[in-house]
Amino acid sequence: MYNPDRVMRQFGLKQRIPLLTNTSKELHKIDLRGKTDKDWSAEHSDYASMWTERASNIANDELLEEPMGFYDPYMVWYRRITRQFMSPRGAIVEALAHGITSIHQLTLGDDVSILRIRDMAASTLTTIHVDYRIHNMLPFFEESH
Known part of the structure; x- marks a missing residue:
């Protein structure tokens, strides 16, 4: 699933600490080989619905007026969770x-x-x-x- 709150800065918006999300590992294991009898549109109908409704789920926030500072809460968080x-x-x-x-x-x-x-x-x-x-x-x- 797409998480726009993780890429706000790329679109000129203020980047905040992203919310925790449950990324389904099962989705990444899907292999279509040899499964011609499966109705994939039914299997992924929830995701297809989300895609259809994408225009009503556009991320908005404050415009990023200047580069993020070293002590911006997002940068402090990012340095804590990443390999620097x-x-x-x-x-x-x-x-x-x-x-x-x-x-x-x-x-x-x-x-x-x-x-x-x-x-x-x-x-x-x-x-x-x-x-x-x-x-x-x-x-x-x-x-x-």
Whole structure:
């Protein structure tokens, strides 16, 4: 069965954490070979009805106004449920970026030495091309603490 809530972003809509669905493993096991006596239209009438009614089941949501942020709830969920790294090097870069992003978050005060540390963290994140993690971070930081 098609789950449009899993591909909203591809259509310019806000991507949310998808609902759990029961994907029938039995459907994937169907083999039509040697089953010429089976009435497949009756067997799959429920799915045919869903297809016929497809125009009344169009997914709608908010338009995606800007790229999803690193701390968007969907991205946090996605990183939790997916395999993120193809190599140990990728995991090392992630650990580095996470640590420096955490340092950057802790330096939101206005003391001169704190500002220098914050600038160094931001510069390092820019150098390793993960500075998108700190753009618009303040609202996230305030919400989570």
